[in-house]
Amino acid sequence: MRRLTAILLLCLAATPVRADEGMWPFDHVPVAAIQKQYGVAITDRWLDHLRLSTVRLRGGCTGSFISPDGLVLTNHHCAQDALVEHSTPQGDLLADGFLARTRPEELRCTSYEVDVLVGMEDVTAKVRAAIAGLGEKAANEARKRVLTQLEKACEDAARKDPKAGPLLCESVTLYQGGQYYLYKYKTYDDVRLVFAPEYAIAAFGGDPDNFQYPRWCLDMALLRVYENGQPARTPNHLRVDFAGPRDGEPVFVSGHPGSTDRLLTAEQLKTLRDLEQPVRLLLRSELRGRYLQFAKQGAEEARIVQDPLLNVENSLKVRRKELDALHDDDLFAAKRREEDSLRAGMALHPDLQVAGDPWREIGAAEAAARAQWVRHDFVEEASGFNGQLYDFARTLVRGAAERAKPNDTRLREYTDSQLPFVRQQLAAATPVYPALEKLRLAFSLERLREWLGPDDAFVRGVLGDESPDALAARLVDGTRLADPAVRRRLWDGGVDAVKTSDDPLVRLAWQVDPEARAIRKRWEDEVEAPVTLAAEKIARARFHVYETSLYPDATFTLRLNFGAVGGWLEDGVPVPPFTTLARLYERATGADPFLVPQSWLDARPALDLATPFNLSTNNDIVGGNSGSPLVNARGDLVGLLFDGNIHSIAGSYWFDPENNRAVAVHPAIVREALTKVYRAEALAREIGAAE
């Protein structure tokens, strides 16, 4: 750990453009640094083509077009909701995989929406103007209002412009408030499942191997976007180079890193370290135990809990390693040094002098945050009310009340820009399993009572004289929200329909809503408002000192990262960057999760065992980059990002160039799989994997 730390100190002290590190917005790519580091000349045309070939999966992933007919390559784990939607006890697509041999066989994924970033507009000056001179609470409200107004105006303008067509306009906060942008997306809401391999080969090694390397995972899936019932025309798409990259070759990742906290202050990290991470870890760890035990009750229980179990295990591993990273006292020391240095710079420079000390202001707000955190998390963030059914009820209740208000005074998740996706999620044919819903709701109600206390007035109001188990059973048995048609009717019926509904879950959500809104308002006023205002001041100081050599924290918006294929030294032992197919068969034990599926056992004689399987690179990626294309200097796809190594998890807080590695599926194994294992001839031809 000592060695890492020394490098960390360098990073934080200097923060120049470093090789490999950084998640760069496409309009601020450090082309000179790339030229210098790798000798690759990046042009605007190259960037535009890559941007328009990259897609965002609204659920939290990335993908890329790899054919002119709207074919999207992404990860198997990004297609899980689609596989689950079409699974039954008789046909488990998550376990068994899926292949549409013809386009009519492609399966509509009703919860999916795919976005392509077609424009970016800097609106920082407009936001600054709207909040100028306001106190922190008023500024916080005004800031949200102007962002909603800007989004609305952008969408209205696009709708009127015959060249643009309808767009989704979303505001983006970069550098913790240093910049505000509008990101403009062309969206596709007709997304269909084309191909997925078996879970056992997609996630070979399962949870034990998750975030490990070397790996042998065919973590791929193919989707297709449709327009007007036909495969969409996608002239911007990536050519696949099935030979893949060489060791050391420069490679680029285009994708949507979800969230990092590299620019947070020490006091903000302390809230994460002492409160958020431990509490979330405890809750998820217990939930994992409940899921695992539930799965042992039978094959059907195992099937329905598999997807949520995967999610909770992934989250546990991430948070566990994040907590380890936060326990490095040197991280905090380095943060404080950077703060001192910026503070000194601010004092010296007349333009940067501000009233008060923004770090101290954040410190005071974080003390308030820590006092409110548990209640806010359980009541407003719904840690106390788990499950899809409750989520539906909450969305119906909140959505009905919010839609009755003018657009720019609504909670930001219910603005006109967001409503189509909210409705789509509500109306999607998401499977609901009552036994699982009872487990989740009872678990969360029990923990609500534990963390707020059995004598808390809100808890008593929710539970009355019932036990968490009894209440959850009564609510799940009594609700009709498992039916998408019921949800759609309630949504479309608006506030009257929801208010008069006698559905017991809707009633509970109504009961919870006032307290949840009050807690949220207090959090916004006492935490979010001062933190945002102070963070804007710090961001201005950072810009002054570092100019454009600084990249913003990840915000699930499109970023480019540059790096190279390579392994690393683990405890002094080299980890090579490529794995090959032969080792998959050697590593198999025959027992889950090291089980090779029958299709791969059958095809083995025909396969080239020297085929590269997975590869590692030093690209700077985090969750949300899943499914990102890895491209070479020509812009050809040479890998499909699906994971990072264990050191990459600390990337939430800092980038470690020595050890942080991204992990991708090699295109050669994609060709081998499609042509020889799954005999998906038409698809193979479509992406150039076969004649």
Add this chain to the structure above:
Amino acid sequence: MRRLTAILLLCLAATPVRADEGMWPFDHVPVAAIQKQYGVAITDRWLDHLRLSTVRLRGGCTGSFISPDGLVLTNHHCAQDALVEHSTPQGDLLADGFLARTRPEELRCTSYEVDVLVGMEDVTAKVRAAIAGLGEKAANEARKRVLTQLEKACEDAARKDPKAGPLLCESVTLYQGGQYYLYKYKTYDDVRLVFAPEYAIAAFGGDPDNFQYPRWCLDMALLRVYENGQPARTPNHLRVDFAGPRDGEPVFVSGHPGSTDRLLTAEQLKTLRDLEQPVRLLLRSELRGRYLQFAKQGAEEARIVQDPLLNVENSLKVRRKELDALHDDDLFAAKRREEDSLRAGMALHPDLQVAGDPWREIGAAEAAARAQWVRHDFVEEASGFNGQLYDFARTLVRGAAERAKPNDTRLREYTDSQLPFVRQQLAAATPVYPALEKLRLAFSLERLREWLGPDDAFVRGVLGDESPDALAARLVDGTRLADPAVRRRLWDGGVDAVKTSDDPLVRLAWQVDPEARAIRKRWEDEVEAPVTLAAEKIARARFHVYETSLYPDATFTLRLNFGAVGGWLEDGVPVPPFTTLARLYERATGADPFLVPQSWLDARPALDLATPFNLSTNNDIVGGNSGSPLVNARGDLVGLLFDGNIHSIAGSYWFDPENNRAVAVHPAIVREALTKVYRAEALAREIGAAE
């Protein structure tokens, strides 16, 4: 938290004899301070009588004699193993309670052993002499050897002395090595269950109310010790004062606080904060989830998992609050200040000058500890091999190998002093539930694989090609160790019997043993040895600065604490020290865990609803004090300790006089229960609760 912290700083800076704080060995009770603070004159006779009336329950509790016929009052939660031992699907004593109306009905508890402390001998000089001039590793081995030799000599001498009779002699390390003692116990291995109420009234409020106050728990049980098949004569026993104490009255706790870490250095606390507590919390939290889900499978599953679930939930709450306490940065700052001040004192005083800096030596050892901790915990501490059956196998394997060695070179848990208890535990009629054993073993094997990694050679050696579930099922189904007779035969057969056993769990324990021993040896040499030697240096400095005004950390040995009946202010709101019976009925919801048992509903008309139920005091207690008598200045029993409030958990690291409170059962409710609810006339007469 700020207010607490200010007081903490005072505590650590001054460390004088403070009112209420402190767990004093009976030969170092600060009688002058008690006289000054409370005006109570404590005599040697008073102390001797209290000491000889107090008993240690080897499983981790305290009790007291309350009749001349060996009747022991302790907590219901301390009698759980006895209740479980005699429970069946048809008769669940844990849930339903038990009353022996005559002595022949009293039930032998085969896993219980009760000890009375009859002597204490300071052997510090002998230990110092044995290690003088040795390096840290050699000193560590010599120290253990001499402690074993001293114990053996003490027991041999007692056996030859017709006045003393057989004794158990155990060495005790006080002040992290500042003092070494021999504690001499008269032991009773024939312990019988006499009375326990229903779980629902013993633990009214269940896990939600655990460590909360106000409370309404009849957390009591009565055991009886026998000698030669007859109730033991116990002339030293406590008179019960059923009127109980007044608010503000001085009260004393005599008991066996299990473990505190108040004298640890900052670097030692950091290992707890960053590694031990988070890992243990994660594991227990998942186990809790598995247990809760297992309990939902049926009534029998719920019954057999209840006792382990209670234990894991209690442990979770303790560790969660301990972690909160460790997240107070001011605790660390105060520790470092105390270290600086002691270090400065050592530099000034010629007698205290030592080679090296003991805090730095501990820091280096803790770095080693953190690197080894996970492997040590999973392999040697058996976090990777859970369950009673594996514990039996491990004890058989280790015990056989160790008994073949000379007494003073054995691992300390297998010395001649300890063997009778080890064998008793093995031979006890502890119920074994295969389904629960599979759950626990599979869980721990799965986590072993997770934390050491699927490619770790040790993990691969244990699992082979089997999944954790499959291996656990095969081992539990194949072993015969559930039968006490089988265990007894293997134990008595010694190393040959164990070596040639084909029992699959014994074979696994043999396989694990060499790696586990190697890890332990490394830990002893690289962590324990330097830490112990450095801690002895610090202890000498502390004695010099604080003289006798310092009490040692808890070591599950007999201590006296003084304090007074009282409530506290919770967020500014007074919490009164007494609860009464009337509120029990008002608080009941009819749903577990706020369910009043039928016996109490039936008896309600006859009961005095003004009867005091529980009370709080400011005594300084921790786990292990459970079942301790609370006595007044006259030495009469005026309460039965069973818990602390939530603030008491931070008592692991420091004592907070403002908020830390002990919680006890009031003797008046004991009388009301025995005479009117359970109509236990003979028992009531025996303890003076009825004519």
